Amino acid sequence: MKKKMSWIALVSVMTLMASLLAACGGSGGTGASKEPDGNASGAATTLRFATWDTGDALKIEQEIAKKFEESHPGTKVQVEAYADGFDQKLAAGFGAANPPDVMYMWDFPTYHQSLEPLDDYASKDKDLNIDDFYQGLFNYGKMDNKLYGIPAGFTTRVVYYNKKMFDDAGLAYPSDGWTWGEFQEMAQKLTDKSKKQYGFGVRAENDTYDLQGFVWSNGGSFISEDGTTIEGYMNSKETAEAIQMLGDMLKNGSAVLTGGKGQQSGEDIFKAGKIAMWESGIWPLESFRDAGIDVGTVEMPAFPGKPLKGVLAESALSIAKDSKNKDLAWEFIKYYVSDEAIKMRVADLPVRVSVVNELKKDQDPLYKPYYTMLERSDNTPAFLLNPKWNEVNRQLSAAVESIMFGSDAGEVLNQAVKDSERYLK
Amino acid sequence: MAHTDMTYSQQQTAAPKRLGIKRWGGAVPYLFIFPWIFGFLVFTLGPLLFSLIISFFDWPIVGQVTFVGIDNYVEMFSNDPLFWKSLFVTLKFAALFVPLNIIVALGLAMLLNQNVKGSAFFRTAFYLPSVISGVALAMIWSWVYSGDYGILNYFLSLVGIEGPDWLNDTKWSLVAMVIASLWGQGSMMLIFLAGLKGIPKDLYESASMDGAGKIRQFFNVTIPMITPTLLFNLITSIIAAFQQLTLALLLTGGGPLKSTYFYAMYMYENAFKYFKMGYSAANAWFMFLIVLTLTFLVFKSSEAWVFYEGEMKTKKEKAKPKRAKRGPQASREGSSI
Amino acid sequence: MKKVTTYTLLILCSLLFIAPLFWAVTTALKSQQELYLFPPKWFPSVWRFSNFAEAWSIQPFNLFMKNTLIVTLLSTLGQLVSCTLVAYGFARFQFKGRDGLFLIVLATMMIPWEVTMIPQYMEFNYLGWINTLKPLIVPSWFGSAYFIFLLRQFIMTLPKELDEAATIDGAGRMTVLLRIIVPLMGPSLILVAVFHMMSCWNDYLGPLIFLNDQTKYTLTLGLSQFKGMHGVDMQSIMAITCLISIPPLAVFFFAQRYIVGGIATTGIKG
Incomplete structure (x- = not known):
């Protein structure tokens, strides 16, 4: 008798589960924008x-x-x-x-x-x-x-600067038309390692998209304008120089390496008043002000004698x-x-x-x-020029990252071009 | 030495005759496991086979789907340095994480198993990180590990050590990830603790009467008695190590210089950053096979070192009068995983 | 002396586990200006408890809470029922293909979710379950490998004479399970319930993929809304994290003594 009872229990649990599934399935339509509750009229x-x-x-x-x-x-x-x-x-x-x-x-x-x-x-x-x-x-x-x-x-991307840190260092605020030479000089003067304070912050993992402004301003690019060739573009002297500059600033101590994706970001350190200049788009502006930083913006520095270019x-x-x-x-x-x-x-x-x-x-x-x-943003970014850019960019990103960690830009970019060629065939 | 006796006898256990099974034509067990079978067929097997199929295609999320045969697998093994790199990183992580995770969890569980006052508080404290969501966890760790402004280095500097920039230093980043992952050992500790509480006190008493010291008691009583728990935790640790993704994704993004680029992350990026679903499915199937093989080996080995009391007891009584009765059923029982 | 060492170790370890959370709480209480100071301020100059209320009201967190509760409770119930049945089936019967099937159970634990995600999405889409809570609840009623494994390991440690004695008395297997085994499984069932609640409560990927409409969101999805593509509202994240950690912590605090204390007192050992 007991046995029978338990069997009924077992079977009914199964049935319940099966019907639950069926009921759920049955009640659903295939309409993408289905609204199971509310909308009693159903007309909306x-x-x-x-x-x-x-x-x-x-x-x-x-x-x-x-x-x-x-x-x-x-x-x-x-x-x-x-x-x-x-x-x-x-x-x-x-x-x-x-x-x-x-x-x-x-x-x-x-x-x-x-x-x-x-x-x-x-x-x-x-x-x-x-x-x-x-x-x-x-x-x-x-x-x-x-x-x-x-x-x-x-x-577009601009340079944010902390006015108070410039005042404290007795420096004039940067103004449009400045050069990377001036930028680096200021960064040096704003750096005080004993206070863990730096002139500039460089991201450990740069989005190569954002770096295009630097590269174009130096007369380089990642890819030819028709989108077919990277040899002689991605590894050109101009391209390498522009990226190497960031690596050099890390080496000579005027910039600090800031964390990757989820880490304490350059924005966080800027908000702490520990880096004086930061390069980015409009996104952090509001939060800089909320954090009580007296912040100024200025267009990107130029390479001497070359037209300044921006990326959008x-x-x-x-x-x-x-x-x-x-x-x-x-x-x-x-x-x-x-x-x-x-x-x-x-x-x-x-x-x-x-x-x-x-x-x-x-x-x-x-x-x-x-x-x-x-x-100044009239160049076409690389990802719009070649459908395989994603693959190439994987190599390029790794190369750029290793430049930030001390590799020679010319060398790693040559290697990146070599590794990428097969995707462009 | 009661325990060694058990060790041997376990494998020779003659399973007692089961009652009330045959009469139901053998359908009963399947009815019990029916929910799982049904769920497996509907929610797992279908999607899984589908992913096996797409692993033979060039399958972008949007755009043209093309059959490519085994090209994805060939590409993976012969042409993709990231595949090998990420596999190596994951193996290195697993080699560090799995043993440490078990040692830490077991250590904490044994500390808590000492009849301490306020154990409810301590248990909750050790479990605390497990209730925190991943997004917040990553933020907390980034604050801990930051080179110039991090709290860990702040404390290290108090004792005169200049700590590295943990997450931006290829030598330390993986270690940092292991430590951060260990922080979430709460569940494992709890399972160990439950296992430890289940060890009958008299085993320790008789062991100490045999003249066994604390250390020998640990290896001869504690460890053998918690082997089912140990097996469970070992296997889930291995799986967790291979599937580690959240922290890498949220904390390091795989960097610096791919030093924390886990295999799971490689797979994830292929799917959701590069939208190569077919290739990612091929990656996944390969990992699946690796973990399956590892688990299988652990299970095979477990026959030699895992003791189930349910079976031991039966044996103890049956085996005393008649030594080691072997039957066809017994051998099947012995190979039970 | 030994006691002193034990307590010292315990206190040191718990500090390691609690300290970073201390930061989460104080961060939630600070003002915007104090957030990023270095060296860090251990305590906020003004304790802004209003931050919690503000963060909670930025989004409809009451609604998220309701959704999360529905998902958590219903799916936990499902896990308990289904995993008990299945684990008992695997632990106490011999049948053709048992070991092979059990290996498959374990194998399902190893399937990376990213792989089955898109096909599952298609399937749920076909069933019309997308943007409902069903994909987060219904699969739980069909067992989860981790808990089946856990419960099976536990049942295996129970003496088989218990079953056999009851069977001789004429009880069916279902009665044995319900009358004899389940009462003994109390602690491990609580363990399963607690673990599943935790993972359900904190699940992010599932809700992210299957839910579209904010009125269906769960707490973790609400939390992730503070983390955008270009910036993070750290303070709100910490405030909400602290708040939504309280229910699972409370559950754990009350459940843990049954989990670890229970097994020893069931009287089945020794």
Whole structure:
């Protein structure tokens, strides 16, 4: 008897589990934007918008989404904040043909095959007022002459400096038009090892993308303009010199090596008032001010006698090819880059000339360098020139890292070129 | 020496006749393990086979999928220095981490097993790092290890040692990772502690009556009695060592100069930084085979050094009257993993 | 003398484990300006307890907490039921293919999650489970290798006479399991529950991949929202970390004595 009872128990547990699974499976649809709760009416269209932003920037984006919902009844914008896991989420989404409708995008070479070309939308839709954008920005969203992303924000790279440390050292603040020679001289004077204080911080793991500004300014580049050749470019004297300069500053002690990804970063040490100058985009500006640092910005130094060049990091908005709400997605993008929304997004540098003029952003000494650097950012970055750049970049990154750890730039770059050749065949 | 007696007898155990099994036509055991079988088929085997299939393809996340045969495997073994580098780093890490992890966890467990006051507090303290999420853990360690501004070097400087820039020094970075990983030994310590508490006191008493000192008691009573626990912790440690990813990803990014570039990280980057899903799947299958082989070897060896009391007891009683009765069932029992 | 050494060692070791967390707490309490000072300030000049409340309200953490609780409780329940059954099956029966199957159980522990992630995502997508909590709960009802292994190791140490005696009395295997084995397994079941709760509570990759909408997020996903592509809100991370560590710590504190004390008092040994 007992035996029978326990059998019933066992079997019923199994059945329960099986039916649980079946029930869960059955209730689900295949709709990507399915909303299992709420939305009792079921009439609302959900637009999925993926962003990598966090904190205040994310809050603002949620505000924008709300505003858009108000002006588009029957629409729900689902802001999906992927933060640091952005690439992983997108990979999973695209891999399973379940991507968000609208997403932030910068890595067009990787994703463009899954994105909707936007040329038609952009040229037909007068409301976009495409001429009002900084035109250089569009180059970064194009692959094979098709436009895959509408610029939403950008940053160029500048030098941040700690005014108090300059005052303490009795140095004048740096000003536009300075050279790397002057930069290094200042860095020397600002360094005081006994106080663990340094003139400049150099990242242990540089993004080679960011280094392109240095390299171009010295007349070098990583790859030929037609994107086919690295021999004689990546290992040219000019390229090697520009990167070697960073390694040398570490060697002569005027700069400190700052940690890789998750470590105490250069930004953290800058906030501690222990490094006087730091090179970066607009991202840390807010947090420098929050930490109570009296911070100034200045355009990048030039190599003597050579024109200063900058590199641009753009964030654009794209639509997934698989999206079922492309027209609505376009409406959202259009709103996102409208005057109204741009003004809400205070952490981003405005992409419209009219807004910049209206807000006088380019007159503000703290913001001006970003715009002067923008004028100098007319080179095309390597990753847009060759579809195999990812592979080459793996070799290049390793080489750059070893330069920071004391290797000779000429040597390791030659080796990197040799190791990369097979990917370019 | 009661324990040595057990050692030998364990392998010769004659399993007692099972009752009430045959009548159910042998289906009962499968019903018990049915949940796992079902879950395995649905949630594991399918995805796993799928990953085996894609390992024979050039499979970018977006774009054209092409069949490439065994090219991914050939590339991995013959053309990719990073593959060998990361494999070597992982083996080095495992060689340091696995024994240390077990020693530390067992050491702490034995400290806690001494009838101390406030043991609840100490146990919780030792387990504390295990409840902290990875993001915060990495931040804490970056603060500890920083060269100029780190707390570890601050303390070292108090005793006159100038510490290295831990995470930016190829000689120390892997050691730093091992130490940081040891910090999360809480679960293992707890499992050991449970095992230690299960050792009957009379075994120690009779051992000390036999004239065994503390050290001999440790090797002759404690260690043999916790071998099932030890086996469990050894295997999970090996697996953990090979799958170590979070810390590398969040703390060093594999650097400096790839000195902490673990195999799991290599795999991860191939998948999510370079979007070579096919290649990454090939990497994964290779690692899977390595760990499987290692585990298999440990298991094979465990027949010689792991003692299950459930079987020992049965044996003790059965074997005393009749020495070592062997049967077809017994040999199967003996090979039980 | 021996006691003194033991306590000294214990206290030193626990300092090693607690010290960095001390920093987490004080960081959470500091003002923005004090965060990055060097040499570091051990204590904040003003104890800003309001930081906790602020960090908690930056995002809907109450909602995240609710989601996390649902996932943790339901999946823990699933693990307990399924792993007990399966572990008992492996520990106490002989059947064709048992050892091979058990090796497969162990082998599943070695599968790196990155490999099965995309296919699993596709599968859950097909079932319509993406952006629901189901992918985080349902698989737990079918056992996890680690716990099956753990429980199997434990059951193997229980004398087999217990089962046999009960079977002779006419009890079925299920009754044996429920009446005889499960009561003895108390400590190890608590151990499984605690371990699973911890890993569930702190799971990051699973929720990251399977959840899209912020209203479905779990605590760790909320926490990771403080870490963006270009900058980290360290203070909020530390504040939230401290807060969300309290429930698992409390659970552990109350459970640990049953885990380590229980086995010794079940009276089955010696």
